[in-house]
Amino acid sequence: MATKSTTKFTANDVPSQRERRVLITGANSGIGYEAALELARKGAEIIFPARSLDKANDAISRIRQQVPGAKITPAILDLASLASIRAFAARISFEFPGESLDLLINNAGVMAVPQRELTVDGYERQFATNYLGPFLLTALLYPHLKPQSGTRIVTVSSGVSNQGKIEFDNLQSERAYSPMFGAYSQSKLADLIFQQELQRRLNASGSPILSTGAHPGYAITNLQTSGPAGVMPIGFRIISTILKPLASQDAAHGAFPTLYAAVSPDVTPGGYYGPSGFQELKGYPVPAKIAPLAKDLALAKRLWSETERLVGVQFTP
Numbered sequence: 001m002a003t004k005s006t007t008k009f010t011a012n013d014v015p016s017q018r019e020r021r022v023l024i025t026g027a028n029s030g031i032g033y034e035a036a037l038e039l040a041r042k043g044a045e046i047i048f049p050a051r052s053l054d055k056a057n058d059a060i061s062r063i064r065q066q067v068p069g070a071k072i073t074p075a076i077l078d079l080a081s082l083a084s085i086r087a088f089a090a091r092i093s094f095e096f097p098g099e100s101l102d103l104l105i106n107n108a109g110v111m112a113v114p115q116r117e118l119t120v121d122g123y124e125r126q127f128a129t130n131y132l133g134p135f136l137l138t139a140l141l142y143p144h145l146k147p148q149s150g151t152r153i154v155t156v157s158s159g160v161s162n163q164g165k166i167e168f169d170n171l172q173s174e175r176a177y178s179p180m181f182g183a184y185s186q187s188k189l190a191d192l193i194f195q196q197e198l199q200r201r202l203n204a205s206g207s208p209i210l211s212t213g214a215h216p217g218y219a220i221t222n223l224q225t226s227g228p229a230g231v232m233p234i235g236f237r238i239i240s241t242i243l244k245p246l247a248s249q250d251a252a253h254g255a256f257p258t259l260y261a262a263v264s265p266d267v268t269p270g271g272y273y274g275p276s277g278f279q280e281l282k283g284y285p286v287p288a289k290i291a292p293l294a295k296d297l298a299l300a301k302r303l304w305s306e307t308e309r310l311v312g313v314q315f316t317p
């Protein structure tokens with residue numbers, strides 16, 4: 001097992017991905033883009049959904065500039081819409097039937113949307129995009145994952161999962177909306193609970209598929225500007241301005257924990273990985289701190305059932 005002192009994992013350590021088919025969300029930008037680039041470089045075939053075909057094709061052409069001939073299929077997926085997820089999953093079933101996927105990386109996310117927004121399904125945007133959508137996507141694609149060792153489902157969470165709470169009477173921020181340390185951290189804690197509970201359920205069914213998780217620490221991407229501009233508390237903005245040059249890393253380094261969780265032979269079932277440095281903000285991937293609430297089995301069970309109800313699917317791995 002990886003320990004704080006032993007891993008120096010970088011993108012160079014990604015083993016050959018030839019003959020492996022990867023589906024990664026949110027890969028037109030940031031950490032997802034860097035992870036997709038490295039997987040393509042190592043020969044993976046990639047299914048590349050984005051919110052528009054233009055976004056997908058633009059990112060794919062940037063990857064092909066570095067990896068000529070990379071086999072990448074663009075697609076449309078809006079994780080904030082249950083209908084879009086169902087349509088995308090139906091397309092995957094049609095174009096890649098049977099047990100056709102080696103790796104599913106639930107990476108896409110949005111952070112600190114300034115005002116509470118509801119999706120077309122009436123769910124709070126961050127909870128829907130970051131958690132409900134990936135849960136439904138995983139449930140629908142599960143039959144397409146190869147039931148063999150080496151197959152993984154990677155869920156990208158965040159260090160702020162440690163600040164999160166699951167409020168069953170406020171899942172959609174209907175009682176109170178706090179963009180960052182309410183809705184966002186709840187969604188990212190939910191991701192981590194899902195990742196851990198999924199592994200327990202895979203174990204119970206005897207599946208060889210692994211559920212692993214990652215967080216990138218503090219990586220400079222569009223995440224900090226696409227949602228939160230102007231809504232962060234002043235104290236948080238001062239701290240991040242001070243921390244940024246000292247404690248942040250670029251998106252390529254931010255992708256290392258995700259790549260590690262996706263491909264390292266050293267991961268453990270249910271393993272969750274983040275950067276090694278101060279407060280897990282930057283550094284090489286190592287086992288990350290799992291928020292105590294993500295170890296609460298009763299909470300995980302209740303959240304799973306409630307999620308099944310909200311997305312309208314029963315997910316029994």
Ligand SMILES: NC(=O)c1ccc[n+]([C@@H]2O[C@H](COP(=O)([O-])OP(=O)(O)OC[C@H]3O[C@@H](n4cnc5c(N)ncnc54)[C@H](OP(=O)(O)O)[C@@H]3O)[C@@H](O)[C@H]2O)c1
Pocket residue numbers: 025026027028029030031032050051052055077078079080081107108109110111129156157158159215216217218219220221222223224226254
């Ligand atoms: N950067 C960090 O420091 C940090 C820290 C902790 C956790 N994370 C997590 O890392 C993951 C990747 O974030 P990032 O930093 O790489 O940010 P990013 O550059 O903003 O990338 C986020 C990706 O998610 C996609 N996305 C957003 N809403 C979507 C939706 N409704 N449907 C489908 N795709 C959607 C975005 O697409 P568009 O281009 O269309 O918006 C983009 O491709 C997220 O889960 C985030 O929570 C990041």
